[in-house]
Amino acid sequence: xxxxxxxxxxxxTRQSLGLMKAKLKGAETGHSLLKRKSExxxxxxxxxxxxxxxxxxxxxxxxxxxxxxxxxVTYAVGGNIxxxxxxxxxxxxxxxxxxxxxxxGVLLPTFESYLTExxxxxxxxxxxxxxxxxxxxxxxxxxxVEALVELASLQTAFVILDEVxxxxxxxxxxxxxxxxxxxENTIKYINSELDELDREEFYRLKKVAxxxxxxxxxxxxxxxxxxxxxxxxxxxxxxxxxxxxxxxxSDLLAAEEDEDVIF
Amino acid sequence: xxxxxxxxxxQFLAVIGDEDSVTGLLLAGIGHVTAPPDSQKNxxxxxxxxxNATIEAVFEQFTTExxxxxxxxxxxxIADRIRHRVDTYTAAFPALLEIPxxxxxxxxxxxxxxxxxxxxxxx
Numbered sequence: 001x002x003x004x005x006x007x008x009x010x011x012x013t014r015q016s017l018g019l020m021k022a023k024l025k026g027a028e029t030g031h032s033l034l035k036r037k038s039e040x041x042x043x044x045x046x047x048x049x050x051x052x053x054x055x056x057x058x059x060x061x062x063x064x065x066x067x068x069x070x071x072x073v074t075y076a077v078g079g080n081i082x083x084x085x086x087x088x089x090x091x092x093x094x095x096x097x098x099x100x101x102x103x104x105g106v107l108l109p110t111f112e113s114y115l116t117e118x119x120x121x122x123x124x125x126x127x128x129x130x131x132x133x134x135x136x137x138x139x140x141x142x143x144x145v146e147a148l149v150e151l152a153s154l155q156t157a158f159v160i161l162d163e164v165x166x167x168x169x170x171x172x173x174x175x176x177x178x179x180x181x182x183x184e185n186t187i188k189y190i191n192s193e194l195d196e197l198d199r200e201e202f203y204r205l206k207k208v209a210x211x212x213x214x215x216x217x218x219x220x221x222x223x224x225x226x227x228x229x230x231x232x233x234x235x236x237x238x239x240x241x242x243x244x245x246x247x248x249x250s251d252l253l254a255a256e257e258d259e260d261v262i263f
Numbered sequence: 264x265x266x267x268x269x270x271x272x273x274q275f276l277a278v279i280g281d282e283d284s285v286t287g288l289l290l291a292g293i294g295h296v297t298a299p300p301d302s303q304k305n306x307x308x309x310x311x312x313x314x315n316a317t318i319e320a321v322f323e324q325f326t327t328e329x330x331x332x333x334x335x336x337x338x339x340x341i342a343d344r345i346r347h348r349v350d351t352y353t354a355a356f357p358a359l360l361e362i363p364x365x366x367x368x369x370x371x372x373x374x375x376x377x378x379x380x381x382x383x384x385x386x
Binding site: 049052053056059060063064066067070071080081082085086089090091092093094095096097098109111115134137138141142144145148149151152153155156158159160162163 | 273274283286287289305308333365
């Protein structure tokens with residue numbers, strides 16, 4: 001029956017049956033735990049994807065406003081300041097740091113933006129004219145970058161969660177479709193083999209009992225035959241020792257005299 | 264999986280974009296140039312004359328070589344020029360973000376991450 005099916009290579013003994021049953025139980029517990037983990041992660045994942053969608057749209061608007069303010073600067077300064085700014089960039093004022101967040105045992109990094117104090121590469125920009133517009137533009141862009149950083153952390157979480165969920169689901173499926181059926185098959189196989197052994201044992205016992213019965217019958221017949229022969233002989237000879245046997249116990253009390261027993 | 268060491272040093276943003284986008288982002292203060300011997304900028308200005316090989320090289324440098332960049336911002340129309348590279352980039356660090364530019368309005372259909380989002384939800 002289960003000979004052809006997928007099963008583990010074990011000897012069909014009671015011990016391995018116990019082991020397999022323990023394994024099946026373990027696999028079922030693991031399956032339910034992983035399933036719950038996967039569900040928790042998926043819930044989080046859906047939330048993040050929804051927020052990404054929103055954040056991407058928001059980013060589109062914010063960047064539009066920011067470009068508009070840059071256009072104002074260009075107009076106010078009366079020329080393109082791009083080259084000057086690219087040349088004067090030295091050290092980043094706007095930096096990010098990463099933190100970790102734990103979701104069902106998965107570490108999700110999140111970015112956090114911060115401004116370093118006391119370095120300003122663009123102190124000279126807009127010194128002649130348009131300083132106010134430059135300042136406003138910087139603020140607008142700083143806000144835009146903050147939105148971008150937030151979006152980036154969502155996106156990183158999305159990428160990592162995606163990967164983790166795939167791994168967890170693969171495990172859930174492996175347990176559900178490979179490990180549990182295989183263990184069940186093994187248990188079935190062991191059970192059938194043990195039953196087979198039981199039947200063999202029973203048959204053997206029956207055989208032994210039959211043989212004993214036959215032997216006893218043969219022995220009885222032999223004894224009977226012997227006794228009959230004996231009786232026939234005695235009958236022919238006249239009664240010899242049989243009398244002695246019969247008088248033995250009755251004579252015990254009425255006996256002549258007991259010999260003294262010396263200890 | 265990303266380990267602790269993989270991202271604790273990442274503190275800069277990088278930009279690949281047209282002149283206006285880069286200028287604006289630099290004004291916000293994200294520009295950084297490393298120490299003089301090999302002063303590497305964390306931004307690239309792309310115009311009509313920049314060829315795709317340069318963009319790809321810089322993209323490669325920002326995403327795989329430099330270990331101090333946490334987020335790479337790239338203009339969507341420039342991402343389109345090296346779309347195959349952007350779409351095959353799936354690592355968590357640095358995060359790759361497509362941003363709109365002034366001349367090219369933002370199209371959510373082209374974004375590699377948003378497309379993955381949509382595919383996952385079967386839309």
